[in-house]
Amino acid sequence: MVNSASLIISPEILSLIAEIDEFKGAWRALGQLAPEQLSSLKKVATIESIGSSTRIEGSKLTDKQVEELLSNLEIQKFTTRDEQEVAGYSTVMNLLFQSYAEIPLSENYIQQLHSLLLKHSEKDYWHRGTYKKSPNHVEAFDSTGKSLGVVFETASPFETPIRMQDLIEWATHAYTIKDLHPLLITAMVIVEFLAIHPFQDGNGRLSRILTTFLLLKAGYHYVPYSSLESVIEQSKEGYYLALRQTQGTLKNERPDWQPWILFFLRALQQQKRRLEVKVEKENLLLMQLPELSLQILQFIESRGKATIGDVVTVTNANRNTIKKHLETLVSTKRLQKNGIGKGTWYTI
Structure with a gap:
C-alpha cells in the first residue's frame, strides 16, 4: 500500500500545483482554438511524445522518422523493433485520446493497454498483457542507446500481483475521497508503478502512457496538445535521479516523496509553458492569415x-x-x- 503519511507539501509544491491548475482552468478558453489549430498542435505533440518515450527506452528513431512511420500505419508490418514500438505506442495513445473517459483505472485495463502497446513487437508476444514471470530491473540508456546500468531493483514476480492490487485500490480510493490533490496522487501512482515494474518489458513506456491517462481522467484536457514525454527526454538524467531517490525510500517507514514529486510537477509546468507559447504563436499566425x-x-x-x-x-x-x-x-x-x-x- 502507498504510504502517503510522510508526504510534505512544501511551498514550491503548492506553487507548482497552483500554476498548473490555473492553466487547466484557462484551457477552457484557450481550447476554443479553431479545429485546424488544435488538430495541428495535437499531431505535433503526439509525434513528439511517441518519439521521445520510445527513445528514452533506447529507440533511435527521430521525430521525422516517427512522423513518416505514422503516416503509413496501414501497412501493418514493421520490420525493426523501433518501428514496432512506435506503432504500438501510437495505437495506445489514440485509444486513450478517444476513450479515456470510458476506461476505468483497473488492473485489467492496464494489462490490456500493455498488450496493445506490444501488439506489433514480435519478440514480446509471449508476455503481452501478463505480469512478469522472471525478475527484471530498471536500466538507463544514453542518447545513443547504450546502457548506463541498473537504476533500480524492482518487485519480485511473486510480489507483483499483490502490490499492483494494493496500488490500484489505494489510487481509486485516493482519487475518490480527494484528501490529496490529483496531481500528487498521479505522481505517487507512477513512481510506485515503476518501482513494481509489473511487466517483463514496456514498463517505462506504459508508465508515461498511464500518466497521460490519469491526467486526462483528472480533467487536464490540454495534455494531448503538448508533449510531456519530450520534456522528460530532455531532462532524462534528472528523471532517473528523481525516480531513484524516491524509490529507494518506498519501503521505509517514512518514504521521501519530494524528489520525484518535484521533478514530476516541474515537468508538468514545462509542458504547459510550452503549450502557452505554441498557442500564442498559433493565434498570431491566424491573425496574419x-x-x-x-x-x-x-x-x-x-x-x-x-x-x-x-x-x-x-x-x-x-x-x-x-x-x-x-x-x-x-x-x-x-x-x-x-x-x-x-x-x-x-x-x-
Whole structure:
C-alpha cells in the first residue's frame, strides 16, 4: 500500500500545483482554438511524445522518422523493433485520446493497454498483457542507446500481483475521497508503478502512457496538445535521479516523496509553458492569415481532405488565387500536400 503519511507539501509544491491548475482552468478558453489549430498542435505533440518515450527506452528513431512511420500505419508490418514500438505506442495513445473517459483505472485495463502497446513487437508476444514471470530491473540508456546500468531493483514476480492490487485500490480510493490533490496522487501512482515494474518489458513506456491517462481522467484536457514525454527526454538524467531517490525510500517507514514529486510537477509546468507559447504563436499566425486562407483551412478541416477543384467550388475564388493560398499554407506547415499532378489533394 502507498504510504502517503510522510508526504510534505512544501511551498514550491503548492506553487507548482497552483500554476498548473490555473492553466487547466484557462484551457477552457484557450481550447476554443479553431479545429485546424488544435488538430495541428495535437499531431505535433503526439509525434513528439511517441518519439521521445520510445527513445528514452533506447529507440533511435527521430521525430521525422516517427512522423513518416505514422503516416503509413496501414501497412501493418514493421520490420525493426523501433518501428514496432512506435506503432504500438501510437495505437495506445489514440485509444486513450478517444476513450479515456470510458476506461476505468483497473488492473485489467492496464494489462490490456500493455498488450496493445506490444501488439506489433514480435519478440514480446509471449508476455503481452501478463505480469512478469522472471525478475527484471530498471536500466538507463544514453542518447545513443547504450546502457548506463541498473537504476533500480524492482518487485519480485511473486510480489507483483499483490502490490499492483494494493496500488490500484489505494489510487481509486485516493482519487475518490480527494484528501490529496490529483496531481500528487498521479505522481505517487507512477513512481510506485515503476518501482513494481509489473511487466517483463514496456514498463517505462506504459508508465508515461498511464500518466497521460490519469491526467486526462483528472480533467487536464490540454495534455494531448503538448508533449510531456519530450520534456522528460530532455531532462532524462534528472528523471532517473528523481525516480531513484524516491524509490529507494518506498519501503521505509517514512518514504521521501519530494524528489520525484518535484521533478514530476516541474515537468508538468514545462509542458504547459510550452503549450502557452505554441498557442500564442498559433493565434498570431491566424491573425496574419487572409480571410480566404482561413476559409480554405476551415473547409479542409471539415472535409478531412480536398482538391484544388473542391476548394474552387466552395469558395468561388479564382483557381490561380486558390493555388497561391494553398502553396503558402503548405509552406507554413498549416496544410499537407499529398499526391502529384491532377491527383493532388490537401489535408490539415
